[in-house]
Amino acid sequence: MRHISDEKSAVIVPLTRGQIFTLKELADTYMACYQGGDRQQATRLAYFVTHLGTKAAHEIDGDDIQDVLDALQRRGRVHNRGGASREAITLVETHKPLKPASVNRYRTTIQALLTWGRKRRLMPKGWMNPVTDTERLPEDNVRTRYLNEAEYLRLLKASKASYWKKLHVLIKLAVTTGARRGTLMGLRWADVDIEGLRAFAERTKNGEPFVLVLQDDVAKELKSLRGASAADELIFCGRNPFKPMNFEKAYHNAMANAGIEGACFHTLRHTHASWLAKQGAPLLAIADSLGHKSLEMTKRYAHLCVDSRAAMLSRVFAAAA
Known part of the structure; x- marks a missing residue:
C-alpha cells in the first residue's frame, strides 16, 4: 500500500461523502488505491501535500494550485541522493530549471487526484476542479499567454x-x-x-x-x-x-x-x-x-x-x- 504519509505504519481511513478532509487525507487514500505504473506519482503528490496538505481539499482553489506550481518552478530540479530503494529520501537542489513538461506533469498529477475525488462523490455538489483555472505551460517555449x-x-x-x-x-x-x-x-x-x-x-x-x-x-x-x-x-x-x-x-x-x-x-x-x-x-x-x-x-x-x-x-x- 502506497501513501503520502511519512509514517510507515499509518492507517488509511476510508473517506465518505459529506466528510470534510484535508488534501493529505485525500492523497493518502488515492495512493492506497492507485494501480497506475507511474513511480513518480507519490513524489509529485508529496510536493503538493507539503504546501497544501492541511487545507480542506474542497476549499483549494486555482490560486493555491498556481502558487505551488510557481514555487516548483522557482525550486527547479532536485536530485534524490537516497536512491530509489531508500526509505529516507534525500532531495538536493541542482539549481537547474525544470522543463515545462515536468511542471505540467505535476499539474496533471494534482488534477488526477482531485478528479478522482470528484468521481467518487467525495467533493461537494457543484464543485469544480480548480486545476482547470491554472495554466498548462507551453512545451515549445511560447511566451506566457495573455489577452490582447x-x-x-x-x-x-x-x-x-x-x-x-x-x-x-x-x-x-x-x-x-x-x-x-x-x-x-x-x-x-x-x-x-x-x-x-x-x-x-x-x-x-x-x-x-x-x-x-x-x-x-x-x-x-x-x-x-x-x-x-x-x-x-x-x-x-x-x-x-x-x-x-x-x-x-x-x-x-x-x-x-x-x-x-x-x-x-x-x-x-x-x-x-x-x-x-x-x-x-x-x-x-x-x-x-x-x-x-x-x-x-x-x-x-x-x-x-x-x-x-x-x-x-x-x-x-x-x-x-
Missing part, C-alpha cells in the same frame, strides 16, 4: 450577456488590478472605498495587506451593483451573500462566446502585467502591482519591456549624440 486588446473587448462584451450580471465587473477588476481570483472573491463591500478609488484586500496569498487601485469606470459599476447590500456581504457572491459565486461555467461560456482559446481566469492576471510591461512599466513597478515579494516571478514579463526600453534608450542617447 481585441480579445479583452470581446470577452467584456460576451460577459455582459452572461446570466451572472457581475461577471464583466469581475473581469475588469482582474485585468485592471492584477489581483488574484481568491483576493477578488474575498472582497466585501466594507473593503471598498468607491469615492477614493481603492479596495483593501486584508488577506493576500503572501499574508500581507494589499491595496487595489480602482479605475473610474470600475468604481462606477461597483457603485451601481451594490444596491442595498450590507457592508459585510461579499461583492462577488451568488444567492448567498456570504458565499463566493461559483462562476466557472459563466466564465468559460463567455470565453467560448468571445472566441478565445488557451486562456483561463489566471490569464487575466498575466494580461495586467503584460500590458504594463508593453507600456514601459519597470519590472519593480509590475511586481508591486502584482503583489510579488521578489522579482523572480515578474521576470517572465521582461521580454515585453524590450520595445519600450529600446524607445527610452533611443531618446536618451540620441539626444547625447
Whole structure:
C-alpha cells in the first residue's frame, strides 16, 4: 500500500461523502488505491501535500494550485541522493530549471487526484476542479499567454450577456488590478472605498495587506451593483451573500462566446502585467502591482519591456549624440 504519509505504519481511513478532509487525507487514500505504473506519482503528490496538505481539499482553489506550481518552478530540479530503494529520501537542489513538461506533469498529477475525488462523490455538489483555472505551460517555449486588446473587448462584451450580471465587473477588476481570483472573491463591500478609488484586500496569498487601485469606470459599476447590500456581504457572491459565486461555467461560456482559446481566469492576471510591461512599466513597478515579494516571478514579463526600453534608450542617447 502506497501513501503520502511519512509514517510507515499509518492507517488509511476510508473517506465518505459529506466528510470534510484535508488534501493529505485525500492523497493518502488515492495512493492506497492507485494501480497506475507511474513511480513518480507519490513524489509529485508529496510536493503538493507539503504546501497544501492541511487545507480542506474542497476549499483549494486555482490560486493555491498556481502558487505551488510557481514555487516548483522557482525550486527547479532536485536530485534524490537516497536512491530509489531508500526509505529516507534525500532531495538536493541542482539549481537547474525544470522543463515545462515536468511542471505540467505535476499539474496533471494534482488534477488526477482531485478528479478522482470528484468521481467518487467525495467533493461537494457543484464543485469544480480548480486545476482547470491554472495554466498548462507551453512545451515549445511560447511566451506566457495573455489577452490582447481585441480579445479583452470581446470577452467584456460576451460577459455582459452572461446570466451572472457581475461577471464583466469581475473581469475588469482582474485585468485592471492584477489581483488574484481568491483576493477578488474575498472582497466585501466594507473593503471598498468607491469615492477614493481603492479596495483593501486584508488577506493576500503572501499574508500581507494589499491595496487595489480602482479605475473610474470600475468604481462606477461597483457603485451601481451594490444596491442595498450590507457592508459585510461579499461583492462577488451568488444567492448567498456570504458565499463566493461559483462562476466557472459563466466564465468559460463567455470565453467560448468571445472566441478565445488557451486562456483561463489566471490569464487575466498575466494580461495586467503584460500590458504594463508593453507600456514601459519597470519590472519593480509590475511586481508591486502584482503583489510579488521578489522579482523572480515578474521576470517572465521582461521580454515585453524590450520595445519600450529600446524607445527610452533611443531618446536618451540620441539626444547625447
